Amino acid sequence: MRNLVGDTWRDALSGRRQENRNPARLGEIVSRSADSDAADVRDAVAAAAAALPAWHDLGPVRRGEIVMRAASLVRERREEFAVAITREQGKLLREARGEVDRTVALMEYTAGEGRRLGGATLPADDPRTLALTRRHPIGVVGLVTPWNFPLAIPAWKAAPALVAGCTAVLKPSPLTPYTAALLVECLLAAGATGGVLNLVHGGRAAGEALVAEPAVSGVSFTGSVEVGRAIHTAGAPRFLRTQLEMGGKNAALVLADADLDLAADAIVAGAFGQAGQRCSATSRVVVDRAVRDGLVARLTARADALTAGDGLDPDAGLGPVVSEERLRACVDGVRRAVADGASVVRGGERLGGALADGCFMAPTVLVDVEADSFVAQEEIFGPVLSVIDCDGFEDGLRVVNSVRYGMAAAVFTGDQSLALRALDRIDAGMLHVNRPGVGAYPHMPHVGAKESQYGPAECSPQVWDFYTEWRTACVSY
Template structure:
């Protein structure tokens, strides 16, 4: 009897999905089929690929209400917000499809008498994508759509928390008429996922997940000379300067910290506020967070759902308790949130002051509904604190002075610098991280570079 995965819904603790796990036989078959299909697909014109993938996007969006409900039940995002992931999926997919002819076109280094010289982008072959549960479509689409557009085949292994997302991809591609074998999904154990990545028939691995997971990926592919793309999380900072538009900053920073119950790789997890605005910001932030409505994500009035697992909520509770023990002050009364209960994934949001970098809540990735606010006296102090992290995914600067934001941004060790916004991926810009936030790049024209290899043509036309 084969092993199976069981998705426990954070909504009510019920088993929402159960699926058999694939094994060595299924992996072997999927990779053989993928290689054969890719050999034909790489010769299909880019314009034809565009037509098929646009049909797939349309088929996916047509099921948006069903998909949104499934997101809520699988990982706990409020139904009032879950539909936004479908819209974000479409935005990213559309952009990467539209930019493909330019990104994949031949590069001509310039005329040289008697020669025809150019560089062509060639598909890698089979791309394995390992996707997480927290933004199950937005993380996966970053790799799936451009990989196919570039002429590759894709094998997707999705999180056991969100297995229906892999199946929704397959459904959309089938409706669009994507040739068989070009997109496949496998529900796999961790051990078999490592076997998939390590197989000689896999030419690139795209992984989104934890730092330990990233190390496991590197180990799995270590016997091959292939590249990997990895997004491994963050502890993203926000810096509030004295010249900030305070109300705008409060609204957007708090949303950036608590959207999706704080379960976002690029969510704001630590805040540094100039001493002249610290008290006002902290007061307004705590007041706004106290108005959140924690409850069942199926309730349309809820804007803060449960964490994905009880163990995740317990981890954040531990961070908060340790910080308070060490001198932090909690500004939000958990008693205001009736759904907040120990031993469940329902966790009251929290804002902390009197925090510092000796506390886990300011250094460890929380991935939950908590944020600490520190007082700073200068840009220099803020920059030093923002860079004092093992992570470097995004950082945001809240100021009226664009020149200052650019100057500070140049000194930050991060993949993306925001000014007066946060927690958003513009598909026209490279999505990348430094330090333990990973390596590689998705989205934008540059996102196609890791999914292709350059091939130079040097043709002597005059003899």
């Protein structure tokens, strides 16, 4: 995996490379990618800056057509993308196919917005005067993306950046360079050429250099709160525009009148789908004591039914976590939870035997978790589910809102009034009732609250508030 600078694929100037291994079979090297530094980033930003005037002049309709053609190419290569995602990131092949399908939908929606990317005409105070507003691209943007959605998140940043008229430098996670390169190939083949979209592989050094480049007007980042805060702080002296989608410690609130089978199905999907590696994954269950035992019995039975395995195995129900580092974080999180008084009723350890060569964490259910304990407050980012007891609706809301994050939440109840009251009072950006508490539709804002989000939402009309700025004009005639 080489960098793309302008229209040239090239190695890192230092000659350094890094290996990426299949998390299901650590002996298998999936790719080798450039390990870039500030010099590579500088060249990529210069290429993007040089391409900016002509790309702006093309106009949003033609830019949208290019993104639409790229979406068609992604659709045509669906299976290639899905297999790449599974081998590189570890998620089940059916989950990877779902990510490809969602990516196509996101790109098509964004491309169509090119015909709506306008302003407004306004009344003028003076006669024979036309007053209007319009959107203007902010310039060169840096796109820093994570490994958990190695196709969808780069696409939902690159597509609106390009339609808006920005040029971009994409720096994907060093754990998932291959999928990002395939996406860039499609955008390049569709017409985003000549430095409009550049690709720089690498880790922290490349990311910090991208944030520091004076010609970069904005950085869109998805990842941890700590890195997001560092990006915003580093860019603040020069008023760098930032769009930060960060962590989550998402809860499912299960009230006493809930359909427990429906709730258990949804919670297991939210907690163990993609091995729990989603910013919107369900990692806490806040349940009324009156139905706690019945819900836990259902959750453990469903966890027992999950068969861990290589994502390419059609019989697998749970893939690996992405790396040894993430696996250690899961195991350490469970140990700390037990030390804090929680009990492990299922899982809690690395899976061995035939899966010993991969990063497989057993689907884990913890009970007797205190609401203020580490495992209830901080991201584990793996298939680890904490069950926290509550005494009714008000106490449940208190527990749900007791964390610094606010990405997503779900409530399970048969009482419509309680459901609507919960939607009004839960401090989270994406809310669900009687369904898995993950994600949203392509045309809806992907957005968090509190420390989960800073800046405009993604995947919606609100995204233009990041990639564009308002201009006004008054024309006398």
